[in-house]
Amino acid sequence: METKAFQKIYTKVTQITKATCTLQASGIGYEEMATVNGRLAQVVKINGDNVTLQIFSGTEGIPTNAEVIFLGRPPVLKVGEELAGRFFNAYGQPIDGGPEVEGEEREIGGPSVNPVRRKQPSELIATGIAGIDLNNTLVTGQKIPFFADPDQPFNQVMAMVALRAKADKIILGGMGLTNDDYLYYKNVFDNAGALDRIISFVNTTENPPVERLLVPDMALTAAEYFAYDKKETVLVLLTDMTLYADALSIVSNRMDQIPSKDSMPGSLYSDLAKIYEKAVQFPEGGSITIIAVTTLSGGDITHAIPDNTGYITEGQLFLRRDSDIGKVIVDPFRSLSRLKQLVIGKQTRKDHPQVMNAAVRLYADASNAKTKLENGFDLTDYDVRTMNFAREYSNDLLAIDVNIDTTMMLDKAWELFGKHFSKAEVGIKQEFVDLYWPA
């Protein structure tokens, strides 16, 4: 960190806890940044002359005569075209061996967009994955998380979505990413030749957890620069938001706040909303779309983190291993994209909504038939056919390794309908049946 000649250096720390230290100082702004023996810290409380600093990397080894220098500014990121293709840590410092980025300094965690200056999201994002494009279509300006168990391949799916999404910029905010996963992302983007449109802010498991709190704000400040100033389509990937929320609870615990549900801070909803609501479609063209990962413990979505997330985001995506085909699929029952109504059948073929619903309904019938079978009841001919349909539907459309465009997905669905069912059983509007029912 740069020090300027006239900066005052304080050396009398009066109180030290696990995450904070307190000293006497005056003329300090709230949320101002400081360094304590070279470690970055931020003002979290001022009471008269007593200023409490949260030290991001922890207070281990901080002495009472530590050198404290106030930087006179909140956390900032230097923004500019040069960000593209670079890797940064949670403070926005390069970790790829490259030079410092030159550009305009922007405060992170800035103000929100006036709701009357937003545009209703309306542009479809194609990912090639039918479990998403066919059943849970994504739209620019949307915010949606994967609710996944830690052993599921959500990082792979996210990387795939990011690369296929045709975004001008992809911004990765990695929180508590294992070093292996970090290198995975780096390799995938590198191999795809996409590095020049990727910007990464990464806090790995090797870094102190509290630093993570800066990552989403850094990533979204960069995103706002490209989406608002440059009118680009920006996709922000945030993984893993559960580890972000855990860091919030660590801080609130150390600040002696009363925990609410699941030991999370009472402000969890607002804290998460502040991040997710940065997703926006600007009328002038740029957009920020957020795809996040929220890992679950044992699939429990009633835990405070996924629960609050679900109330904020516009839907959620679930991955599941389908034992019948031995592949990971996007779960058609529990996944939901709230904004799909804005584009399906409008920017895609007109039969899209009907085909989507019919296929999911038949898939549900198959799942009932399966339960019947497991309970030892006899199957009807229809039951058997739904189960055959379900297996092919799962394999040819829901599996995450499928990569086709939406029209091909619809054609495939019609092909499966024709193969296993009568027209009446499928129950789609006559005009579409006339057009698409396979001969």
Next chain:
Amino acid sequence: MEKNKLTTGKVAGIIANLVIVDVDGPVSQNEICYINLGGVRLMAEVIKVLGTKAYTQVFESTRGLKIGESVDFMGHMLEVTLGPGILSRNFDGLQNDLDKMEGTFLKRGEYTAPINVDQEWPFTPLAKAGDSVMAGDWLGEVKENWIGHKIMVPFKFEGKYTVKSVKAGGTYKASDTIAVLTDRDGREVNVSMVQKWPVKVPIKAYTDKPRPFRLMETGVRIIDTMNPIVEGGTGFVPGPFGSGKTVLQHALSKQAEADLIIVAACGERANEVVEIFTEFPELDDPRTGRKLMERTTIIANTSNMPVAAREASVYTAMTLGEYYRSMGLKVLLLADSTSRWAQALREMSNRMEELPGPDAFPMDLPAIISSFYARAGYVYLNNGSTGSITFIGTVSPAGGNLKEPVTESTKKAARCFFALSQQRADSKRYPAVDPIDSYSKYLEYPELQEYLAENISPEWLANVLETKNLLLRGKEAYEQINILGDDGVPIDYHLRYWKSEVIDFVILQQDAFDKIDASTPIERQKDMLGKVLEVCRTGFDFESFEEVNPYFKRVINVFKQMNYSLYQSGDFKKYEAELDAIIKERKAA
């Protein structure tokens, strides 16, 4: 009330948006003050006083604020400005006009005038010189959209006044004096079209608040038929995420039989408000033929806007509602969601280090919620006319668990309970209002029972209760079938189950995205319920249980086609005849 010199102070402590101020004079609880931050003034509200220290909650981010900055107290509580020009505006929680704000991003410390006081309105006097008047009495009227906007004696006026003069009909600016009143001591007071009122104090310019008794039509069958809400009634909609709270709220705001709708988007998604901004100016209000936006006012404090203003937003919305109620209008107030408001209270209580109640919510949460719901109601105004505020709030229970403090406190305050069920949402049975758990206490009101008998039909209530009972019996039969297997129960159980399914598919489920089905007038609801009950009361002959399922699927299908057809149209009658034919096939001799 009056203070010659306003109190000032200096910032002495900062913890997030809780700022402690050293004051040099008297301050009152809930007084508004402005904190200076490098040329910007941040609005804050006093929430606790300890000696010379005033604890204030700031409605904006406090980033960069320093100790010693000056603070100016205003001598009044948080107020809204009331006057013509409020309708169809988009305000934030503090009644700033969002459309007047410059730039794409909200700048802190930017406050815009809620109404344009220079706008001219065509005024018609309603009072005349010599009239004796009191707060809330109508002095005149201006046309705001299609509403006769009453210009009233300001609510702050106490006791009796005499009208000295009222302006003749003509066009005046909102800020012009339109009447001069004299109080008992002969002092003259000028009255303009604009007045102010503190949001946390209920406006009580009415003579009587009876028990509500008039049905408020919403066009949503599961509400109107099964769990009706009344003009001036209260209701709440709890439900886990993804269960369709917002779709239901939007349906109510589009269809409800109200003169105007105030939507408080409190701590929810910005894109949902954008949906209203985008769609309502395009949609027609079937009652007036005008655009829906003309009767809609939005108070938007979305989840990323300052948390403290969330609490203010619901009070602002309620106060605007009370203002229009005093004009003799039917107001529907929707708040989505009151849980976010409660969470804002929790954050602040936490920062003040108060001892927490259940789930870390403040101890007085139930009291705060019930006194807020109590502001709704049907009233007789001073001049004998009536007005109402019907309030429906949504609740977002953590983890979908209805045994949490906000849901439980609201249950005690609201009279209608529209429980959204995850299970119904998962099986795409929308609106996912649980038919068994939900209730409307108003059905037990003799006043409403009388009203229903007179305005719908004498046997309506008995029919509704019979329907509820059939649903319950159907559910019991379904459970038995699941335990004992299809062939382990008498055929009668299958019949009972499928009759309840007919009610479910035809009456309870409704397609909010279909032009015709989205809204059902009460006359049609009465007709359809009659038809459905006719089927339910019919005895059927079946050889085996396997015949029951496909038969009733046909019945349901024809009923659904009826729901999708224009009422009493050729198609509708064709399906009706088809239905009768199907019923005859299996009718027991």
